[in-house]
Amino acid sequence: MTQSLLHQILDYANRANPYPIYEELRKTPVLHMDDGPYVISTYHEIRSLLHDPRISSDARNLTSNAADPLAEPAPEESALPPGFLRLDPPEHDRMRRMTNRPFGPPHSPHRVDGMRGELHDIVSGLIDGIADPSRIDLVEEFSYPFPVTVICRLLGVPREDEARFHTWADTLAASLDPDPDADPSERGKGSHDARMQLGMYLAGLIEERRKKPGDDMLSQLATAKGEDGPMTTMELLSTAALLLIAGHETTVNLITNGMLTLLRHPDVLERLRADPRLAVPLVEELLRFEPPVQLVPQRTTLADIEVRGVTIPKGASLWLVLASGNRDPLRFEDPDRFDPDRRDIQHLGLGSGIHSCFGAPLARLEAQLALSELARRLENPRLLEDPPPYRQNAVLRGPRHLPIACDGIRPQ
Numbered sequence: 001m002t003q004s005l006l007h008q009i010l011d012y013a014n015r016a017n018p019y020p021i022y023e024e025l026r027k028t029p030v031l032h033m034d035d036g037p038y039v040i041s042t043y044h045e046i047r048s049l050l051h052d053p054r055i056s057s058d059a060r061n062l063t064s065n066a067a068d069p070l071a072e073p074a075p076e077e078s079a080l081p082p083g084f085l086r087l088d089p090p091e092h093d094r095m096r097r098m099t100n101r102p103f104g105p106p107h108s109p110h111r112v113d114g115m116r117g118e119l120h121d122i123v124s125g126l127i128d129g130i131a132d133p134s135r136i137d138l139v140e141e142f143s144y145p146f147p148v149t150v151i152c153r154l155l156g157v158p159r160e161d162e163a164r165f166h167t168w169a170d171t172l173a174a175s176l177d178p179d180p181d182a183d184p185s186e187r188g189k190g191s192h193d194a195r196m197q198l199g200m201y202l203a204g205l206i207e208e209r210r211k212k213p214g215d216d217m218l219s220q221l222a223t224a225k226g227e228d229g230p231m232t233t234m235e236l237l238s239t240a241a242l243l244l245i246a247g248h249e250t251t252v253n254l255i256t257n258g259m260l261t262l263l264r265h266p267d268v269l270e271r272l273r274a275d276p277r278l279a280v281p282l283v284e285e286l287l288r289f290e291p292p293v294q295l296v297p298q299r300t301t302l303a304d305i306e307v308r309g310v311t312i313p314k315g316a317s318l319w320l321v322l323a324s325g326n327r328d329p330l331r332f333e334d335p336d337r338f339d340p341d342r343r344d345i346q347h348l349g350l351g352s353g354i355h356s357c358f359g360a361p362l363a364r365l366e367a368q369l370a371l372s373e374l375a376r377r378l379e380n381p382r383l384l385e386d387p388p389p390y391r392q393n394a395v396l397r398g399p400r401h402l403p404i405a406c407d408g409i410r411p412q
């Protein structure tokens with residue numbers, strides 16, 4: 001029974017609609033998969049574990065990962081040290097603070113909002129470039145190139161190099177996808193090589209930025225002299241890799257899931273077309289209803305912890321199913337209804353606690369601009385395939401393609 005639920009979450013056949021499985025999961029809020037991870041599926045329990053200092057994000061604290069299909073290779077075998085997503089305080093806090101200096105308040109309060117005009121131009125250019133309105137693959141033509149261009153500009157990574165790091169980023173994103181039947185050493189080797197190549201590529205770039213700094217984040221991080229001191233080269237490399245990957249493997253899915261959901265709710269699409277201000281609450285509801293990060297698999301207990309009467313032993317692996325918590329009827333009224341007018345919306349789509357999404361303001365702005373412009377400019381858009389074909393990945397979930405048609409493109 002437990003094994004079959006695990007397989008059901010991971011089974012590609014359920015990718016288009018995993019929500020009935022999550023409903024089943026919530027009947028046992030703390031579910032121990034045969035000698036493997038403890039799966040937590042209810043809102044309050046997930047949230048409280050995300051805030052619990054006895055929970056670690058550092059894989060080195062994992063003692064019982066043998067049966068966890070998501071267990072990563074030990075960091076010392078890995079080419080790059082872990083990014084701050086996989087560190088605990090105080091290292092995590094120091095790295096996050098240093099990375100935030102050129103990105104957000106208090107030192108850079110206008111960085112993200114200052115990109116609004118540039119983001120708008122990228123969106124307009126991509127919509128203008130749509131070749132055939134009668135057959136658009138929204139992923140290829142819009143949702144993927146948009147966040148990639150944005151994160152490249154922000155970091156100062158040449159957009160022309162996209163073809164090179166796309167393959168490494170895809171391999172690393174795919175390494176998060178648990179395949180219980182795959183050979184773990186092969187999976188580990190693929191992601192090790194990809195991290196190594198990405199690391200070498202970024203090292204070259206950082207070297208260039210040190211010699212000739214620009215106004216991009218990589219230059220600023222490479223030359224920073226804040227109160228936390230400069231980052232070491234290895235710290236800089238792992239932070240740059242984290243931002244590059246986290247910055248585009250998620251937003252692509254938020255935009256695609258968003259357009260898919262809007263096309264399934266034409267009344268909401270029409271409201272957005274008439275009033276782009278709806279984009280703000282709409283994106284929050286999307287992060288609840290169809291979150292691009294479905295589950296957080298990399299957490300470990302630093303002590304025995306009791307959750308809903310179950311003792312989770314020290315060193316155990318935890319999976320926190322954010323997407324299930326977001327549909328928990330004990331937290332959200334009528335959770336399976338997509339409702340952008342929902343008032344009480346503290347979703348888990350961007351995580352919670354000290355590891356909550358670093359790029360949240362940028363992710364939100366990108367999705368708000370993308371969806372409001374698509375709604376405004378595509379004339380009479382409709383889905384050509386429902387459900388569309390999904391990516392294999394159960395953790396970073398989203399359509400691989402989104403074939404849509406429209407009657408034409410309205411002028412800017």
Ligand code: HEM
Pocket residue numbers: 084085086096242243246247248250251254291292293296348349350351352354355356357358359360362363364
């Ligand atoms: C729709 C887009 C996005 C979604 C849904 C998303 C979601 C998340 C989630 C759920 C976490 C928490 C993971 C955990 O607790 O283990 C997280 C962390 C993080 N995200 Fe995002 N993210 C998005 C976009 C971005 C962007 C654009 C960036 C970079 C500019 C970014 C950078 C990060 C980083 C660095 C962390 C680690 C934070 C820490 O450990 O302190 N994300 N994100």
